[in-house]
Amino acid sequence: MSTEKDLRLSSILIRWYERNKRELPWRDTTDPYIIWISEIILQQTRVDQGYAYFNRFVKRFPSVGLLAQAEEDEVLKLWQGLGYYSRARNLHAAAKMVLDKYHGIFPRGYTDVLSLKGVGEYTAAAIVSFAYNQPHAVVDGNVFRVLSRIFAVEEPIDSTRGKKLFSQLAQELLDDKRAGLHNQAVMEFGALQCVPVSPDCNNCPASVMCLAYAQSKVNVYPVKAGKQKVRSRFFNYFDIRSGDGHMLLHKRTAKDIWQGLYELPLIETVQAMPVEELQRTDSFRRIFKNGDELHVKYITQMKHVLSHQTIYATFYRVTISAMPDNDEYLGMKVEDAGEYPVSRLVHKYLESEGFSNG
Numbered sequence: 638m639s640t641e642k643d644l645r646l647s648s649i650l651i652r653w654y655e656r657n658k659r660e661l662p663w664r665d666t667t668d669p670y671i672i673w674i675s676e677i678i679l680q681q682t683r684v685d686q687g688y689a690y691f692n693r694f695v696k697r698f699p700s701v702g703l704l705a706q707a708e709e710d711e712v713l714k715l716w717q718g719l720g721y722y723s724r725a726r727n728l729h730a731a732a733k734m735v736l737d738k739y740h741g742i743f744p745r746g747y748t749d750v751l752s753l754k755g756v757g758e759y760t761a762a763a764i765v766s767f768a769y770n771q772p773h774a775v776v777d778g779n780v781f782r783v784l785s786r787i788f789a790v791e792e793p794i795d796s797t798r799g800k801k802l803f804s805q806l807a808q809e810l811l812d813d814k815r816a817g818l819h820n821q822a823v824m825e826f827g828a829l830q831c832v833p834v835s836p837d838c839n840n841c842p843a844s845v846m847c848l849a850y851a852q853s854k855v856n857v858y859p860v861k862a863g864k865q866k867v868r869s870r871f872f873n874y875f876d877i878r879s880g881d882g883h884m885l886l887h888k889r890t891a892k893d894i895w896q897g898l899y900e901l902p903l904i905e906t907v908q909a910m911p912v913e914e915l916q917r918t919d920s921f922r923r924i925f926k927n928g929d930e931l932h933v934k935y936i937t938q939m940k941h942v943l944s945h946q947t948i949y950a951t952f953y954r955v956t957i958s959a960m961p962d963n964d965e966y967l968g969m970k971v972e973d974a975g976e977y978p979v980s981r982l983v984h985k986y987l988e989s990e991g992f993s994n995g
């Protein structure tokens with residue numbers, strides 16, 4: 638239940654929002670499907686980058702039924718370059734679930750929306766509040782920052798206690814009658830006004846209520862417990878070409894980064910390994926029966942940084958007379974390789990080799 642002070646803060650933020658909000662295509666709709674797509678795209682993507690993807694995605698799949706009926710490869714291809722591909726796979730799986738379980742009609746209940754694959758508490762709250770004005774407060778990175786500063790919350794945002802506390806605080810602050818508008822306002826306020834570095838506090842309508850500002854401690858909030866360690870991985874990719882213009886791709890099926898995407902045949906090693914040593918490994922012999930005799934040409938190295946992993950990739954070219962007989966790989970004409978969804982790393986390599994891979 639919101640107090641008078643909470644409602645005053647909510648009014649300040651809503652008034653600010655109505656004057657300053659960005660005009661975005663997913664803002665002027667109450668269609669839960671469109672809101673859902675935009676929220677999933679924006680989860681780990683900046684608005685300016687996500688904008689074009691959103692437009693392409695809803696143009697190709699204007700309804701949940703059409704998305705459900707699509708091939709996964711096509712969904713991933715549309716997603717190519719956005720990263721965090723589990724988002725696309727989950728969207729696709731959830732669309733099928735809406736079709737089967739809810740007869741193609743997007744569910745209304747918070748718990749039903751939350752049960753969809755890839756939909757967490759934040760996304761479920763965003764969908765039901767924006768589409769149906771249901772009183773569920775959203776808590777994302779922007780909300781953490783705004784609330785931690787206004788209320789000078791010392792609890793780290795990445796701790797279990799902190800997450801619980803911020804959820805309660807956001808819910809108390811929510812103006813139930815204008816839940817959708819309130820949620821949009823807090824998030825936009827965090828994105829444009831109460832920004833991570835050097836916010837313009839002197840021109841902030843919430844500064845009168847902001848404890849961090851009063852204590853000159855704006856840069857201290859939000860408090861974080863500690864950063865997750867970044868893991869290094871070493872990928873050795875083999876661009877295998879046959880004399881008759883064919884090459885091989887492999888579909889990543891394991892529960893790992895880039896699941897469902899295609900790539901060149903890969904050997905992952907625990908550390909960087911010289912090619913002569915690679916050629917003597919069992920993994921190499923599994924790809925090439927006569928591994929030791931082949932001429933393996935070094936092409937290039939690329940470093941690819943993800944949020945919790947850094948990939949050190951080395952690309953080699955191997956020219957052989959006939960493609961290896963191996964079910965793990967998909968043989969294709971070289972000019973067809975660009976049709977398959979690939980990671981941004983492999984895309985960069987293919988591009989450098991003159992492929993057009995949209």
Ligand code: SF4
Pocket residue numbers: 783786787830831832836837838841842843844847849850855
């Ligand atoms: S005064 Fe500064 S820190 Fe406080 S809400 Fe406004 S912009 Fe954020």
